[in-house]
Amino acid sequence: MSIRDFALPELSMRFFPIWQRHWLVWKKVAAASIMGHLADPVIYMLGLGYGLGSLLPQMGGTSYMTFLAAGTVCYSTMNSASFEALYSGFSRMHEQRTWEAILNTPITLDDIVLSEILWAATKSLMSGIAVLVVIWLLGLSHSVMSLWMIPLALLVGLAFAGLGLIMTALAPSYDFFLYYFTLVITPMMMISGVFFPVNQLPESVQMVSNVLPLTHAIDLARPLMTGAVPPAALLHIAVLLAYTLFGFYVSLVLFRRRLSR
Amino acid sequence: MTPIIQASNLQKSYSGQRVVDGLNLSIHKGECFGLLGPNGAGKTTTLRMLLGLISPDAGEISLLNLPVPQAAREARIRVGVVPQMDNLDPDFTVAENLLVYGRYFGLKDSEIEARIPSLLEFASLTNKRNAKVPTLSGGMKRRLTLARALVNDPDVLFLDEPTTGLDPQARHLIWQRLRELTQQGKTLLLTTHFMDEAERLCHRLAVLDNGKLISQGTPRELIEQNIEPQVVEVFGETAEAWANINAAHYSQRFELSGETVFCYLHDAQPLVAHLQTQNSLRYLHRPANLEDVFLKLTGREMRE
Ligand SMILES: Nc1ncnc2c1ncn2[C@@H]1O[C@H](COP(=O)(O)OP(=O)(O)OP(=O)(O)O)[C@@H](O)[C@H]1O
């Protein structure tokens, strides 16, 4: 272990050509990728929304479908950033040796990790927008406030990209990621208020829920979709930013220890 | 003149094992310098330290007059690297690989686009411009990797086993290109397991074993300093029995490897005359070469 591993990240615009590289790869598979972003969340939203919605009373003054729409945007952005940071990130770091090629140029690991976070957040942004367009087309949200969902998708993406990269830095192989998805991501989806309000949960679970990034994202999203200003918005934004910075720094330290020795 | 690449007393250990052990190197402008050594000798680790990708445990490095690792990033602006393992972008075409890689050096798209035709020409890949990487042969990939390493018109090239896995034609093409690069005044640091490659291409060589530099000099110096000038290889089923009785009498030194006896000597005439009378043995008389030196210095045992 070396003290240099713990140095603060050096930020520069050098991340940009790497981001451009990912963009060029993505453009080649854009159609399939957009399908992938959309199909799963929209099927769940419509299926559960119509099916359960007819059994359920109004939720917080909106239809169940509208309630679900806010959660759907958040968890689909969470998923896109996580998949990108874990599977695609690992492929670039390990399988394809893309990082190794880049490190031979005047680019540092700091630049690479920054580019990975920003790219994963870009994927979140794209999937967030795709889901939002469906929501708007279905008339599930009419408020201009719902436009704030776009920067929120980016922020959620940043937070989960950071967390995901910590896993990538620790992963011996792809199999490792299954733990993260089954032990972290899926339970988080259940207790962060995507499908039902958090206050339905036992007190102790609610306490856990209160520190999860997805809960804070949904606390912002749900009022925005109905045109309200989210209560304690700054707190929620601060929490998501804190997760982003934490993930960026910790994953960078771990990547340095993994790759620069 | 200060060397382009200088390392003094480099040390690197992995889990307590010394992988590079007190290495000193100085490589001058326009030189083609070869790093030889058996598998695991520490060649790649040395290159990675010189590039500032990993930090040495001790020792000093300067690359293009910049201290490494402190200013490695700045030094790498003027360096090209051909890594041991191909890491081309499989999602891209040949030309896209060059474009995307050039951007990492901060080059403008227009500058890179202007260089691509001559890079493709140099790598004999002009008509593969729009082919995807997975459709290329091993030799084409290696040539593309070389072209990619030249995208920033570097002053120094690091080439880690540039011809491993290539057929003779492809190797000869790469050799010719590397010679052209030294003629342009570029400095080359390459590793190889091919002694003929090292002998033909490199001005100077260093032999590494277990992380230690065990010999250094021009190919001719290495041969003259380390080994008798003549070699007679004797083979056949009875070679071993023959050697136990006769080899020491005719040669300064001999080694047995499988069914072949290698006799190292200053004057081969008496041995050759003797062998002409031995019907059950065949032999080959040749001048000593770098491979003989390498085997003498690093032994005939397999590594790892
Ligand atoms: N990141 C690492 N972690 C642990 N051990 C390592 C690491 N990198 C290299 N080694 C060890 O260091 C030694 C030297 O490796 P290196 O790759 O430098 O050898 P080499 O001379 O390039 O060999 P080859 O000719 O096979 O490419 C080997 O024993 C290798 O296992």
Ligand SMILES: [Mg+2]
């Ligand atoms: Mg090597």
